[in-house]
Amino acid sequence: MRLNLITLPGSTATPGPGITLAGQAYELIKRDLFEFRMLPGDEFTESELVARLGVSRTPVRQALYRLEREGFVLLRHRSGWRVHPFDxxxxxxxxxxxxxxxxxxxxxxxxxxxxxxxxxxxxxxxxxxxxxxxxxxxxxxxxxxxxxxxxxxxxxxxxxxxxxxxxxxxxxxxxxxxxxxxxxxxxxxxxxxxxxxxxxxxxxxxxxxxxxxxxxxxxxxxxxxxxxxxxxxxxxxxxx
Incomplete structure (x- = not known):
């Protein structure tokens, strides 16, 4: 199953004071998870996120690795990711x-x-x-x-x-x-x-x-x- 990423209202590539691009990408992706825009089992790529957020691959990758450590997403292969299925x-x-x-x-x-x-x-x-x-x-x-x-x-x-x-x-x-x-x-x-x-x-x-x-x-x-x-x-x- 492929994921169609939806732009969040008010999202921007420019972080607020004290917020890094990686931190902002982390918050936006996590919000997609919590608001059911990304469902358990959905697959997506770093390129899709890069295009949606309008930032480079590095902050997106940093955000995804942080979400992986927290148990929200899984790395499939290279730049392929999957939302963690329900356990x-x-x-x-x-x-x-x-x-x-x-x-x-x-x-x-x-x-x-x-x-x-x-x-x-x-x-x-x-x-x-x-x-x-x-x-x-x-x-x-x-x-x-x-x-x-x-x-x-x-x-x-x-x-x-x-x-x-x-x-x-x-x-x-x-x-x-x-x-x-x-x-x-x-x-x-x-x-x-x-x-x-x-x-x-x-x-x-x-x-x-x-x-x-x-x-x-x-x-x-x-x-x-x-x-x-x-x-x-x-x-x-x-x-x-």
């Missing part, structure tokens, strides 16, 4: 790691002495403990806010190494989480579940918060085995 066991293992990290984070947060003065938790209250009429309705936006919610919980512990590991895991499973939000009912469900988890944390009900958090994440994990190429193609049509 169901790997995704499920990543979800298990995520559950362990976030449960540890919630347990620590419930033990904070002055929780009300904590900036991250205050920001989360303003985003998630709101009336239904104020909720976002876009699945894409809620998917981004969902990811930010969980990252903020871990970051609020103050453990920078835990937060870094969690961000790395989060990025690797982002595609599945975005698929979850192609279903309309998941928007309201996410607000309800996040609100319940946050209230339990603020009330220092540790066991309840940990239990609800695990159930919330496992609902997303259950989507892993339901993924099909047809569903990915349908998601691509919705988001492009």
């Amino acid at each position: 169901f066991e790997r995704f499920e293992a990543l979800y298990d790691v995520r559950i362990v990290l976030e449960q540890a984070a919630v347990t620590r947060l419930c033990g904070l002495h002055n929780m009300n003065s904590h900036g991250e938790l205050t920001a989360l209250k303003h985003l998630w403990l709101i009336p239904p009429e104020e909720r976002l309705r876009s699945g894409t936006q809620v998917a981004e806010q969902d990811e930010a919610f969980h990252c903020a919980l871990v970051a609020a512990t103050g453990n920078a190494e835990m937060a870094k590991i969690h961000r790395d895991v989060t990025e690797k499973i982002r595609i599945i989480r975005q698929l979850d939000f192609t279903k309309d009912h998941r928007v309201d469900a996410t607000y309800q579940e996040h609100g319940a988890i946050l209230r339990a944390i603020l009330a220092r009900r540790t066991d309840e918060a940990v239990r609800m958090l695990k159930s919330h994440i496992e609902m997303s994990k259950a989507e892993v085995r339901k993924i099909t190429l047809h569903r990915l193609q349908a998601a691509r049509q919705m988001l492009t």
Whole structure:
């Protein structure tokens, strides 16, 4: 299967301050992956990317090798590449790691002495403990806010190494989480579940918060085995 690369809105060959051409190419290619423009199993060449991005082969190659190290693409031969096919066991293992990290984070947060003065938790209250009429309705936006919610919980512990590991895991499973939000009912469900988890944390009900958090994440994990190429193609049509 050959890939028809699509130019991203606003893409440019001129990087912003402090961003290298390789770094910009990396971000644009990764965005194609996360927005289903490049599906698992799609094949492409460096030349196709060079033509689309309007940069030389060197930064494109650097970006691809970085994505290869992170497990997003595979080198086939010379300048031939392939988007990494879905590895169901790997995704499920990543979800298990995520559950362990976030449960540890919630347990620590419930033990904070002055929780009300904590900036991250205050920001989360303003985003998630709101009336239904104020909720976002876009699945894409809620998917981004969902990811930010969980990252903020871990970051609020103050453990920078835990937060870094969690961000790395989060990025690797982002595609599945975005698929979850192609279903309309998941928007309201996410607000309800996040609100319940946050209230339990603020009330220092540790066991309840940990239990609800695990159930919330496992609902997303259950989507892993339901993924099909047809569903990915349908998601691509919705988001492009």
